Amino acid sequence: MLIKEIQFVGIDVMNFLELLRDFNEVAGEATPLLMEGLQFTVLVSVCAIVIGIVIGLIACLMRMSHFFLWRWIASAYIWVVRGTPMIVQAFFIHFGLPQIISLFIPEFTFTVIQSSIITTSLNAGAYIAEIFRGGITAVPKGQTEAARSLGLSQGKTMRKVVLPQATKIAIPSMVNQFIITIKDTSILSVIGLPELTNKTKIYVGATFNYFASWIFVGLFYLILISILMIILKKVEASFSYERKN
Amino acid sequence: MKEKIRVTDLRKSFHHLDVLKGIDLRVQEGEVVCIIGPSGGGKSTFLRCLNQLETVTSGEIIVDDFVLTERKVNINKIRENIGMVFQSFNLFPHLTAKKNIMMAPVDLKKMTRDQAETKALELLKRVGLSEKADNYPHELSGGQQQRVAIARALAMQPDVMLFDEPTSALDPEMVGEVLQVMKELAAEGMTMVVVTHEMGFARDVADRVILMADGVIVEEGTPDELFEKPKESRTQEFLRAVL
Numbered sequence: 197m198l199i200k201e202i203q204f205v206g207i208d209v210m211n212f213l214e215l216l217r218d219f220n221e222v223a224g225e226a227t228p229l230l231m232e233g234l235q236f237t238v239l240v241s242v243c244a245i246v247i248g249i250v251i252g253l254i255a256c257l258m259r260m261s262h263f264f265l266w267r268w269i270a271s272a273y274i275w276v277v278r279g280t281p282m283i284v285q286a287f288f289i290h291f292g293l294p295q296i297i298s299l300f301i302p303e304f305t306f307t308v309i310q311s312s313i314i315t316t317s318l319n320a321g322a323y324i325a326e327i328f329r330g331g332i333t334a335v336p337k338g339q340t341e342a343a344r345s346l347g348l349s350q351g352k353t354m355r356k357v358v359l360p361q362a363t364k365i366a367i368p369s370m371v372n373q374f375i376i377t378i379k380d381t382s383i384l385s386v387i388g389l390p391e392l393t394n395k396t397k398i399y400v401g402a403t404f405n406y407f408a409s410w411i412f413v414g415l416f417y418l419i420l421i422s423i424l425m426i427i428l429k430k431v432e433a434s435f436s437y438e439r440k441n
Numbered sequence: 442m443k444e445k446i447r448v449t450d451l452r453k454s455f456h457h458l459d460v461l462k463g464i465d466l467r468v469q470e471g472e473v474v475c476i477i478g479p480s481g482g483g484k485s486t487f488l489r490c491l492n493q494l495e496t497v498t499s500g501e502i503i504v505d506d507f508v509l510t511e512r513k514v515n516i517n518k519i520r521e522n523i524g525m526v527f528q529s530f531n532l533f534p535h536l537t538a539k540k541n542i543m544m545a546p547v548d549l550k551k552m553t554r555d556q557a558e559t560k561a562l563e564l565l566k567r568v569g570l571s572e573k574a575d576n577y578p579h580e581l582s583g584g585q586q587q588r589v590a591i592a593r594a595l596a597m598q599p600d601v602m603l604f605d606e607p608t609s610a611l612d613p614e615m616v617g618e619v620l621q622v623m624k625e626l627a628a629e630g631m632t633m634v635v636v637t638h639e640m641g642f643a644r645d646v647a648d649r650v651i652l653m654a655d656g657v658i659v660e661e662g663t664p665d666e667l668f669e670k671p672k673e674s675r676t677q678e679f680l681r682a683v684l
Contacts, residue, residue, distance in 0.1 A: 341494055342531035342590075346545035346597055347521035356548060360535045437534055437577040 219408040226399050226409060230416055233395030237420070240309070240391065241378045244316030248377065251317060252324025257354075259329060270325065277322035282383050286315045290387040312384045320377045327369045331362030364435045371428045375421055392416055443470040445601055445632045446491065451500035453486060460486045462656040463500070468601075471630045475643035478653040479679060484636045487653065488605050491634065492523045505600060521549060524594030528606040530586040532578040538565065538589045539574040542596045551597065564592035568622050584615030588622055595626075602626065604635040640683060644668055652676045 258270035277285070290311035298304040306314070335358050343353040385394035396413040400406055446468040453461040460483045468474055476484045489495040491502060493509055493516050502509040507519050533541050542561035546552040552560060565571050568588040570581075578586055587607055594602060604623065608616040620642050627633055627646050637643060643650050644664045651661040652675070660673045668684075671677045 336529075336531075338527060338529050338531040339533065342525075342527060342533070343545075344517075345492055345494060345520055345523070345525035346594070347517050347549055348545060349517050352548060356544060357533055361533075364535070435535075437579060 215407050218405045219412070222399075222403075222405050222408040222412050225403070226396070226412060229395050229399055230392060230413060233390060233392040234416060234420070236309075236312075236389055236391040237378070237381050240312045240316055240381045240384065240389065241374075243313045244320050244377050244381070245374050247313070247317035248320030248324050248373075251321030252328055255321060255325035256328035256332070259325060260332065273318075274322045274325055277319055282315065282319050282380055283386055285319060286311065286384055286387050289315050289318075308384075308388050308390075311387055312381070312389045315384065316377060316381060319380065320373060323373050323376075324370065327366045327373060328362060330369065331364075331366030332358055334365045335361045367428070367432050367435065371425065371432075374424060374428070378421060378424065379417065444468070445470050445472070445505060446634070447501075447503040448491075449501045449503075451487070451490060451502065452498045453483075453490060453495060454498050460656055461490070461497075464653075464656075464658060466651070466658070468632060468634060470600075470632055472648045473627045473631075473633045473635065473646055474649050474651060475647035476634065476636045476651045476653055477638070477640065477643055477679070478651075478659070482654040483656040484653050485605050488603050488634060488636050491601075491603055492520050492525055494525075521545075521551070521597050522600050524597060524599035524602040526587070526590050526594055526602065526604045526607045528609050530578070530583070530590045530610070532586050532590055532593070534578050537575050537577055538570065538581065538592075541578070541589060542593045545593070546596050549597075557596070560596055561592070564595055565589070567625075568592050569618070582615060583611045584618045587611065587615075587619045591619075591622055591626075601632045601634070604633065604637070606636050606638065608637070608639055638683070640668070652679060654679065 255270045255273060258266035259274070261267055261270075290306060290308070294305045339357050339361065340353055343357040344350070348356065381389070381391050382393035384391060385397065388394070392413055396409050400409045403409070444467055446466065448464055448466040451461055451464040452459070464483075464487055466474075476487070478484055486495055490497050491504065491509075493502075497510055500510065504519060505522060507514060509516065509519060532538075533544070536544060539558070539561045542564055543554070543557040546557045546560065547554055551557075562571065562574060565574055568591060570585055570588055570592075573581060573585060573589070578589070581589065591607075607623070608619050611619065616639065620639060623633070623635070623642070624646055635642075635647070647664050649661060650664050650667045652659045652667065652671075652673075654675055660667060660671060660676045667676065668680065671680060
């Protein structure tokens, strides 16, 4: 009776309840699967962020160097990464690059994990380079002059005076980039990285629980990124210039 | 008396603009030289040449027998001996007052960490800021920041101190405290070159006052000579405007 009445209002309650029941089912069935996927998402993200920071710092310093060749290489790298979609980069690194390399080293291939880490690190590195550059440019010139006038070399001035300040300035943009990097790992499902999105796709393909599954994996990403944000808030707080008692 | 600074026919141009048009200057050990003059006359540029924050177009600068204008010279080593104080203080905002002072001596292996800390606290006491050792620059007033900046420069135990309009960015009530520190420094025999708009300071403390305008030294002399009986009309004009 009740169901008939509500159908009258135009809602298919039976189907709606079914979707909710699916959700329960998905939570039970898919969790172990998604936990496996989560491991790959976290592994690739962490590697990409750590390697990306190193590449980004080097590319940034090269780009700001007085030597034209370094500048040229760094600019070209940043230009290519920013100017092409990551999905194309992933395909190129996983399938294209080994083809060239195998001319010199027969049978050369990258594992999916290797390609994934290379792609995301190179990708994040280019954006992080620009974030660092923005931070460094924002440090007043007087800071460099003060350090140099005390006798510090150019390198020491960079390390001890400019970079600590540039990092603080760059943190908000950096957090943004880390979040993008985590989410971008989902693109690597196209080369077969068994991460969260890929695992969900496989699960959905077998069960057709679209609604519940995609909400469920969304929650995984939300939680993962929230944890990252909490950690980075702490990091950001440690950069504040307050008297510590 | 030993000659500390010798500048010969110093010229500096930015693109096609000649900022310094042949400056000659000698500064003896323990001498306090104040450079006054209108804005845009090349005072700050000249001072910045003295520790090579500006490269020169031609001419020669010798500080402590080192020829700064030679290409192969180790400028970092020479700068350790030349302290500089800036108009905008330029304290390092990510370091406490004490760490600002300690950084260069420790980093350049002039002192151990403990020695540098003792030295920093001693210098802070000397500029009257002992209780601010653990404060960050943004927690200090302008006058306090500038005093820390002077202490920071002194920590390297320089032979020569350069001051680039050290009180120009300060609120009027804070000018006195900074000038007081500079006065004490002068009395202790520090060789100082000071670009300043504080005519009172120049008159009281300087051994020699230089009026620089349009990239040349217009007139120089003792404070008495320059302030009481200026010879050049350019000097008279400037003094009329500021006094």
